[in-house]
Amino acid sequence: MPGKLYIVATPIGNLRDITERALETLKTVDFIAAEDTRVTSKLLNHYSIKAPLISYYEHNKKEQGGKIISRILSGESCALVSDAGTPAISDPGEDLSRLAAESSIDVVPIPGPSAIITALSASGMKTGRFTFEGFLSTSRKSRSEHLNELIDEERTMVFYEAPHKLRKTLKDLFEALGDRPVCLARELTKLHEQFLRTTLSEAVSLYEETEPRGEYVLIVAGAEKKAPDAPGDVLPLVGERLKTGVTLSEAVKQISRETGAKKSELYRAALEKYKKQS
Numbered sequence: 001m002p003g004k005l006y007i008v009a010t011p012i013g014n015l016r017d018i019t020e021r022a023l024e025t026l027k028t029v030d031f032i033a034a035e036d037t038r039v040t041s042k043l044l045n046h047y048s049i050k051a052p053l054i055s056y057y058e059h060n061k062k063e064q065g066g067k068i069i070s071r072i073l074s075g076e077s078c079a080l081v082s083d084a085g086t087p088a089i090s091d092p093g094e095d096l097s098r099l100a101a102e103s104s105i106d107v108v109p110i111p112g113p114s115a116i117i118t119a120l121s122a123s124g125m126k127t128g129r130f131t132f133e134g135f136l137s138t139s140r141k142s143r144s145e146h147l148n149e150l151i152d153e154e155r156t157m158v159f160y161e162a163p164h165k166l167r168k169t170l171k172d173l174f175e176a177l178g179d180r181p182v183c184l185a186r187e188l189t190k191l192h193e194q195f196l197r198t199t200l201s202e203a204v205s206l207y208e209e210t211e212p213r214g215e216y217v218l219i220v221a222g223a224e225k226k227a228p229d230a231p232g233d234v235l236p237l238v239g240e241r242l243k244t245g246v247t248l249s250e251a252v253k254q255i256s257r258e259t260g261a262k263k264s265e266l267y268r269a270a271l272e273k274y275k276k277q278s
């Protein structure tokens with residue numbers, strides 16, 4: 001019988017933010033795969049947990065992944081933990097979780113803290129719909145492609161950032177998205193926890209004078225909803241669509257869907273202008 005892979009969420013700062021189920025799992029598994037064994041040892045020592053630890057991180061994940069899967073297939077159970085929060089969310093756990101699922105191993109989540117949800121919950125920003133954008137790439141090309149894709153994003157956007165890259169990221173966000181409300185959630189659950197609710201331009205100025213310290217989650221407001229186009233403005237598009245051979249009513253339906261222009265008004269205007277052509 002194969003064992004199981006447990007995806008165990010651990011604290012993002014405050015060591016007491018851990019569930020009973022997580023502690024029980026860490027105590028009973030055959031071994032723990034940790035992103036940084038020193039970080040995890042502190043947590044295990046705090047709770048007097050003695051379990052064999054192996055490392056599983058970005059630069060050994062290819063070779064270690066296969067070994068961990070073989071051990072689980074031969075009957076051992078493994079708990080995967082990252083440095084902070086929920087494994088597999090913007091950390092190498094993603095690969096192990098996928099490998100296990102592909103090997104038909106039971107992957108059991110043991111939920112708990114994650115910086116995204118912790119930050120969003122106290123940000124005061126709109127949380128009904130949001131997108132998680134993770135870390136922006138350090139490659140110039142993919143970074144600017146990523147930011148360009150977000151210009152018209154109407155949902156609240158959540159980014160992770162390390163302190164030494166914060167200034168550049170704030171500048172790039174401001175240049176790409178314009179001035180918007182932002183909440184900088186810093187050092188969550190730690191002694192110097194802070195929620196800075198401001199705008200991108202003010203955050204850029206502030207961090208020109210202040211040294212960024214600690215881990216950050218950035219929550220950026222989505223773009224304002226665009227007013228739907230007026231029927232008169234999109235009428236030529238109906239004319240273009242008619243040239244593809246569709247009927248007038250189909251052309252109006254398509255253009256109204258694509259532009260947000262009111263269908264009944266567009267139909268009336270189109271009927272007057274293009275009746276003879278349809």
Ligand code: SAM
Nearest residue numbers: 012085086089114115160161187188215216217
């Ligand atoms: N898997 C983790 C989770 O569930 O949140 C995230 C791992 S990711 C490699 C690390 C990033 O999470 C940091 O760079 C920071 O953006 C964010 N983060 C983690 N702990 C944080 C904290 N206490 N306060 C603010 N941000 C934090």
